[in-house]
Amino acid sequence: MNSKIVSRNIHFKEQDERVARWQKKHLTPLDIDMHRDELLALFDAVRAARDLSSSKLNSLIMRLVHDDVVHVTQDKIVAAYRAMTARDILPFEREVLNRLRLKPVRTSSGVAPLTVLTAAAPCPGKCIFCPEVSGYPKSYLPLEPGVQRAAQHRFDPFKQVRARLQSFENNGHATDKIELLVLGGTWSAYAPNYQERFVRRMFDALNGVESESLELAQQCNETAEHRAVGLTLETRPDHITLDEVKRLRWLGATKIQLGIQSLDDHILELNRRGETTADQKRAIRLLRLAGFKLHLHWMPNLLGATPESDRTDFARLWNDPAYRPDELKIYPCGLIEGTELFTRWQAGDYRPYRDDELTELIVDCKRTVPPYCRLNRVIRDIPANYIAAGSTRSDLRLAAQRVLRERGIACQCIRCREVRHEKIAPDELRLDSLAYETDATTEHFLSFVTSRNQLAAFLRLSLPSPHASRDEMLDELRDCAIIREVHVYGNALEIGSDSDGAAQHSGLGARLIEHAIRIARDAGFKRIAVISAIGTRAYYRKHGFELDELYMTRSV
Ligand code: SF4
Numbered sequence: 001m002n003s004k005i006v007s008r009n010i011h012f013k014e015q016d017e018r019v020a021r022w023q024k025k026h027l028t029p030l031d032i033d034m035h036r037d038e039l040l041a042l043f044d045a046v047r048a049a050r051d052l053s054s055s056k057l058n059s060l061i062m063r064l065v066h067d068d069v070v071h072v073t074q075d076k077i078v079a080a081y082r083a084m085t086a087r088d089i090l091p092f093e094r095e096v097l098n099r100l101r102l103k104p105v106r107t108s109s110g111v112a113p114l115t116v117l118t119a120a121a122p123c124p125g126k127c128i129f130c131p132e133v134s135g136y137p138k139s140y141l142p143l144e145p146g147v148q149r150a151a152q153h154r155f156d157p158f159k160q161v162r163a164r165l166q167s168f169e170n171n172g173h174a175t176d177k178i179e180l181l182v183l184g185g186t187w188s189a190y191a192p193n194y195q196e197r198f199v200r201r202m203f204d205a206l207n208g209v210e211s212e213s214l215e216l217a218q219q220c221n222e223t224a225e226h227r228a229v230g231l232t233l234e235t236r237p238d239h240i241t242l243d244e245v246k247r248l249r250w251l252g253a254t255k256i257q258l259g260i261q262s263l264d265d266h267i268l269e270l271n272r273r274g275e276t277t278a279d280q281k282r283a284i285r286l287l288r289l290a291g292f293k294l295h296l297h298w299m300p301n302l303l304g305a306t307p308e309s310d311r312t313d314f315a316r317l318w319n320d321p322a323y324r325p326d327e328l329k330i331y332p333c334g335l336i337e338g339t340e341l342f343t344r345w346q347a348g349d350y351r352p353y354r355d356d357e358l359t360e361l362i363v364d365c366k367r368t369v370p371p372y373c374r375l376n377r378v379i380r381d382i383p384a385n386y387i388a389a390g391s392t393r394s395d396l397r398l399a400a401q402r403v404l405r406e407r408g409i410a411c412q413c414i415r416c417r418e419v420r421h422e423k424i425a426p427d428e429l430r431l432d433s434l435a436y437e438t439d440a441t442t443e444h445f446l447s448f449v450t451s452r453n454q455l456a457a458f459l460r461l462s463l464p465s466p467h468a469s470r471d472e473m474l475d476e477l478r479d480c481a482i483i484r485e486v487h488v489y490g491n492a493l494e495i496g497s498d499s500d501g502a503a504q505h506s507g508l509g510a511r512l513i514e515h516a517i518r519i520a521r522d523a524g525f526k527r528i529a530v531i532s533a534i535g536t537r538a539y540y541r542k543h544g545f546e547l548d549e550l551y552m553t554r555s556v
Helices: 015-027 036-048 054-064 074-086 094-101 147-152 157-170 192-207 214-221 242-251 265-270 277-289 307-319 340-346 355-366 396-406 508-522 534-542
Strands: 112-117 177-183 227-235 255-261 293-298 327-330 374-377 387-389 430-437 441-449 455-464 480-488 527-530 552-555
Touching (some): 036 054, 036 074, 036 094, 054 074, 074 157, 112 147, 192 214, 192 227, 227 534, 255 277, 277 293, 277 455, 293 307, 441 508, 455 508, 480 508, 534 552
Parallel strands (some): 177 227
Antiparallel strands (some): 430 441, 455 480
8 A cells, every 4th residue: 555645534514423324214124013014014915916016016115114214125125024924923925025026127238237345445546536534445435325335344345245136136136147346446556465355255245155265266156146247346547557457357357447537638637646648548558458348437627627628638538549448437526525626626726517517518428429338427426415516416417318319419329229128129130340440459349239229239349450569468368359348238138048048159149259250360360369257158168268367269
């Protein structure tokens, strides 16, 4: 850890009381003695209901169970049912439990995202906008969604994963495919043994057994009931070296979130990011050449920026081949008490954008996002009471979408085109191929789209350029084309699937892989690699890939 870090603990008024209130509301189970009659009435109604749907169940819960202090949720109702049947207050009926949990539903991507937070630790960054609260990872605030859940488990990775799995199951979500997302400060600044133990314990929780080493835990997960089909870690560009890239891959990571915030060296310096655009470009290049999916964070309204300079900055993401990310989060800078930016605002050096300025900026950003990028967020969900001044709107994306619709403009990003829960007719799908250059690769974004341009499946293929420096590539990947991502959406997964829902060779994923192999062969590559998650190794074995050291490869 960096000993020069300046600690700025924030003293929010009534911070502790607010956290305690939040915990009581969200984390306290229902008192089954106090609500006994209400709960029995609910279970009777659930048993008797015909055609029980998710919305019908929710309205029954809202109508029959009231608590002024504790938040009544479906998983607390399931827990109450289990507790009451265990105490013989009523007989256990599997059918009632199934109805309370609803029938399993998949997210539109077929994958359950599971976020885990690392423990509090200093960050090497000194960014002037970044809050620090004692006992929490740098930049995270106690009342942010998910943070209290992690704190409740003392940031223990095993307990966090088990609790989320239980909650998914109580809410009727499928849990066979899990995408792990590790947040909290800068991953690369944590001690290596902390990182290794953290990842191993997440896998242990998915596996339901404890393993003696990370490798054994990963092996075990290949056939576990809850498989990790992705692992995302979050770090800073100036921490990315070839060794770090190798280590991230060894841990099992498939996607890296990089906070770049601005593509302007002057703004980076003003905001004391402690990194330059040269650091960013190098980090992105190393990660892309290693096949990682790249998820960047960009922050408008930094000190020194204006809405117009932000528009110019955003355009660099696509115009400069060194960036061109696969996924993006726009986090407009939030002004938070206790930060250096707050002091600059008090001195009159800084002005947060108004709601209308931010909405227009997001509209202009969204209209320029290319079809190969997924715009995941346009606002960070910071509770309004932390924001000292400026926009507190949490519905910025909806507001921007409304404006785009009124102006007859469609956002082309992946998120806005995903098929979600619509039915797809296989014969209406067409294969699209979009090629674009980066500073080290030619990228092929292959996709199956409907006649309405909705996205049913896609694949990212990277062909390293002959001019890419071999010193920036992992030995294992030299002379390989690389599949960086294969994604088939929930409903599309049914096309060519067997009765278990597992994709067969005739499925969309398989057809995309075959197409990628052809492109690689035509471009003169002899081998193709895939950055497989631990839980997708079996899938790629079916397609002729074998595990080498850190990647799966096959000849073309
Ligand atoms: S790098 Fe991220 S966590 Fe660290 S100080 Fe900067 S914004 Fe905060």
